[in-house]
Amino acid sequence: MLQLALVFALANPFFSPSTLPFQAPPFNRITDSDYQTAIEAGMKAQMREVQAIANNPAAPTFQNTYVALEKSGRLLSRAVEAFTCVTGANTNPTLQHIDEVEEPRLAAHEDAIYLDAKLFARFQTVYNKLASLHLDPESEQLVRVTYAAFVRAGAKLSPADKAKMSRIDEQLSTLQSAFERKLLAGTKAGALIVKDKSQLAGLSDAAMATAQEAAEARKDPGGYLIALQNTTQQPALASLDDRATRQQLFEASLTRAEKGDENDTRDTIVAMAQLRAQKAALLGYPNYAAYALTNQMAKTPGAVQQFLAQLIPATRAKIQTDSAELQSMIDKDGGHFQLQAYDWDKYAGQVRKAKYDLDDNQVRPYFELNNVLQNGLFYAANQLYGITLKERKDIPVWQSDVRVFEVYDKDGSPLALMYFDFFKRDNKQGGAWMDNLVQQSRLLGTKPVVYNVENIPKPPAGQPVLLTAGEVHGMFHEFGHALNGFFANQEYPSLSGAQTARDFVEYPSQFNEHWAFYPAVLKHYAVNYKTGQPMPQALMDKIEQSQKFDQGYSLGESLAADELDMAWHTLPASAPKQDVDTFETHALASSATDFPNVPPRYRSSYFAHIWASGYAAGYYAYMWSEMLDDDTFQWFVQHGGMTRTNGQRFRDLILSKGHSEDYGPMFRAFYGNDPQIGPLLEYRGLSSH
Numbered sequence: 001m002l003q004l005a006l007v008f009a010l011a012n013p014f015f016s017p018s019t020l021p022f023q024a025p026p027f028n029r030i031t032d033s034d035y036q037t038a039i040e041a042g043m044k045a046q047m048r049e050v051q052a053i054a055n056n057p058a059a060p061t062f063q064n065t066y067v068a069l070e071k072s073g074r075l076l077s078r079a080v081e082a083f084t085c086v087t088g089a090n091t092n093p094t095l096q097h098i099d100e101v102e103e104p105r106l107a108a109h110e111d112a113i114y115l116d117a118k119l120f121a122r123f124q125t126v127y128n129k130l131a132s133l134h135l136d137p138e139s140e141q142l143v144r145v146t147y148a149a150f151v152r153a154g155a156k157l158s159p160a161d162k163a164k165m166s167r168i169d170e171q172l173s174t175l176q177s178a179f180e181r182k183l184l185a186g187t188k189a190g191a192l193i194v195k196d197k198s199q200l201a202g203l204s205d206a207a208m209a210t211a212q213e214a215a216e217a218r219k220d221p222g223g224y225l226i227a228l229q230n231t232t233q234q235p236a237l238a239s240l241d242d243r244a245t246r247q248q249l250f251e252a253s254l255t256r257a258e259k260g261d262e263n264d265t266r267d268t269i270v271a272m273a274q275l276r277a278q279k280a281a282l283l284g285y286p287n288y289a290a291y292a293l294t295n296q297m298a299k300t301p302g303a304v305q306q307f308l309a310q311l312i313p314a315t316r317a318k319i320q321t322d323s324a325e326l327q328s329m330i331d332k333d334g335g336h337f338q339l340q341a342y343d344w345d346k347y348a349g350q351v352r353k354a355k356y357d358l359d360d361n362q363v364r365p366y367f368e369l370n371n372v373l374q375n376g377l378f379y380a381a382n383q384l385y386g387i388t389l390k391e392r393k394d395i396p397v398w399q400s401d402v403r404v405f406e407v408y409d410k411d412g413s414p415l416a417l418m419y420f421d422f423f424k425r426d427n428k429q430g431g432a433w434m435d436n437l438v439q440q441s442r443l444l445g446t447k448p449v450v451y452n453v454e455n456i457p458k459p460p461a462g463q464p465v466l467l468t469a470g471e472v473h474g475m476f477h478e479f480g481h482a483l484n485g486f487f488a489n490q491e492y493p494s495l496s497g498a499q500t501a502r503d504f505v506e507y508p509s510q511f512n513e514h515w516a517f518y519p520a521v522l523k524h525y526a527v528n529y530k531t532g533q534p535m536p537q538a539l540m541d542k543i544e545q546s547q548k549f550d551q552g553y554s555l556g557e558s559l560a561a562d563e564l565d566m567a568w569h570t571l572p573a574s575a576p577k578q579d580v581d582t583f584e585t586h587a588l589a590s591s592a593t594d595f596p597n598v599p600p601r602y603r604s605s606y607f608a609h610i611w612a613s614g615y616a617a618g619y620y621a622y623m624w625s626e627m628l629d630d631d632t633f634q635w636f637v638q639h640g641g642m643t644r645t646n647g648q649r650f651r652d653l654i655l656s657k658g659h660s661e662d663y664g665p666m667f668r669a670f671y672g673n674d675p676q677i678g679p680l681l682e683y684r685g686l687s688s689h
Contacts, residue, residue: 014038014079020395021406022417022449023438025082028396032094035083039102042076043109049073050113053122060122062133066142070443070492077493080106081437088429089421089453090399091184100177107173111166114153123150138660142492145659148295154283161282168279172272179268179611180429183256186263187606188426190256192226192249193218200224202241204361209460228253229455230430230608232557232599235468238345238360243337250342257605258580265605266580272611273568274577281573289569289617296501297624297663301570304620308562310677311623312592314686315559318552319595325351341597348550355549358542360468366539367472368529369422369456369465376472376525377479380515384647385655386410387486389418399425401458407486416440416486419451422465423458430455430608432474434481434509440488440496448497450485452478464529469543473516480512481505487656495659502618504663506625507632508655514633517543520642548685553598555684560600562620563591565610569617580604623680630679631671
């Protein structure tokens with residue numbers, strides 16, 4: 001029996017480091033059951049390694065405690081990093097079940113490490129001697145960050161409170177998995193299905209064909225299906241002529257997780273909010289936001305609220321101005337109705353066209369996906385940072401559409417491996433994201449293996465993938481995260497790459513968006529896919545002129561979501577159980593983000609960022625990071641724009657640093673000042689100057 005168990009163990013691809021380039025996961029050899037086996041074995045292996053640290057008879061040192069912990073858990077990391085990828089991008093019922101089983105076990109495993117009194121005593125001993133150890137700056141940072149992680153996890157609590165903390169973390173993990181499962185199912189089930197083609201008038205032929213194929217795939221021949229995106233507003237609302245269909249699609253989006261069925265998430269999120277408040281109280285904080293922000297750049301809920309408050313009045317004024325313009329267009333168009341949220345995108349498009357003679361159908365032919373990728377993203381990265389990317393067909397992937405590229409540094413040396421998973425699928429979470437399959441670490445001798453996931457609708461076979469301007473921005477955004485991963489240059493894996501605070505991690509990605517329509521980049525990739533002709537200068541000018549259009553809506557929906565997040569996470573542990581819809585209405589009104597006809601980008605019931613993706617009390621991070629990225633782009637403009645010298649400076653001082661330094665000093669070293677809100681207001685068109 002022992003011999004048979006050994007054979008099965010050796011057959012599991014995770015049980016030894018991958019022999020593929022960059023130690024990339026061998027997805028062609030991994031079965032669904034391999035994940036659970038490897039995760040369970042990985043937890044046991046790491047616990048043995050951790051116990052060896054705790055029970056080491058030698059006096060605690062930096063090497064035998066902090067560095068030893070960094071080296072631990074390699075099997076677990078290999079399995080969890082690949083599992084996280086497939087459960088987000090290509091899940092199935094088996095993987096979902098494994099996730100629901102293993103999430104609470106992983107939470108308990110982490111607690112068993114951070115709440116081990118004997119282990120913590122060794123870490124504290126080294127921490128107390130930090131000033132006399134004469135470590136290099138990154139090693140000093142590792143001591144500070146790791147010690148703080150122990151304390152934040154509850155290492156200083158009494159045994160009874162540690163037990164409570166473990167129970168809370170386990171419950172939260174279970175609820176998070178349930179939320180993810182319910183939302184995925186609710187979003188799929190919430191798709192709008194129509195039988196009459198005339199109801200979809202306004203959609204392009206390609207979008208119509210996609211809707212027909214989607215209905216057939218759901219075994220509903222003769223119908224048309226519009227799948228829901230993760231946000232409140234839906235892309236098709238900009239095109240649909242039939243107002244009743246727009247309303248149906250909008251309401252399907254709003255209520256996807258509030259139908260009172262097995263996919264209703266409201267009880268789940270209420271329980272999560274209560275448990276998070278209880279966790280914060282155990283650790284001595286008034287609410288979860290106060291706890292969560294201690295290791296962020298903003299530091300306190302008050303700093304976040306003060307920051308957001310600077311944006312709300314100007315946003316409300318812009319929304320009022322824009323609403324009047326849209327209502328005027330409705331009246332001019334012969335509509336006898338008052339503007340509603342589901343009309344906004346349709347008539348914003350008409351106002352945009354009237355003002356700038358520009359709509360998505362004009363620009364789409366110039367934004368063919370592969371051209372945007374090769375001659376847009378890759379070109380900009382080469383101009384700024386000197387890197388090149390070459391496609392590889394020999395690396396196994398988790399789904400046949402996924403593409404893989406090797407990244408070469410400016411001197412031609414191998415730098416990283418990069419995966420792109422572009423297309424929307426029913427078994428893929430909504431939104432877009434970046435993550436690592438392998439973390440860079442000089443200590444471990446590993447280079448970064450990074451992936452971007454998007455949710456671009458896939459056209460029927462044989463048709464080109466033509467992107468909206470928003471989708472182009474999205475690709476540049478996620479690739480900015482990838483650059484942060486490529487350029488990681490840390491000794492220790494826990495400080496490497498994009499493993500930074502929520503209000504800093506979006507800074508590189510949002511900064512990279514600035515290059516999407518930067519004239520030199522746009523000219524390089526904006527080529528008509530049919531004729532091969534470059535985009536006319538007049539059309540480029542229109543794109544540039546329209547960039548500040550409709551920023552009232554864009555900012556308004558984001559600020560409303562920011563305030564919802566903060567409202568949920570500033571609830572004290574003593575707060576009663578909330579009614580989700582009542583709470584949401586009050587939160588928006590009290591923060592003055594109940595903007596007319598501008599709902600939150602995510603309502604509470606489908607706000608995956610804060611309930612499942614680590615952004616609890618952190619959704620403001622997108623806006624905060626935008627302040628940082630606009631400051632940085634202004635610096636670039638003032639110093640010559642897109643040059644290799646500027647790019648190298650940004651790479652050296654920001655992109656390559658990971659969490660090896662504190663965020664305030666890191667930003668000041670590049671920018672020369674603390675963050676300033678002026679450039680954000682200017683780039684959004686809200687500045688009075």
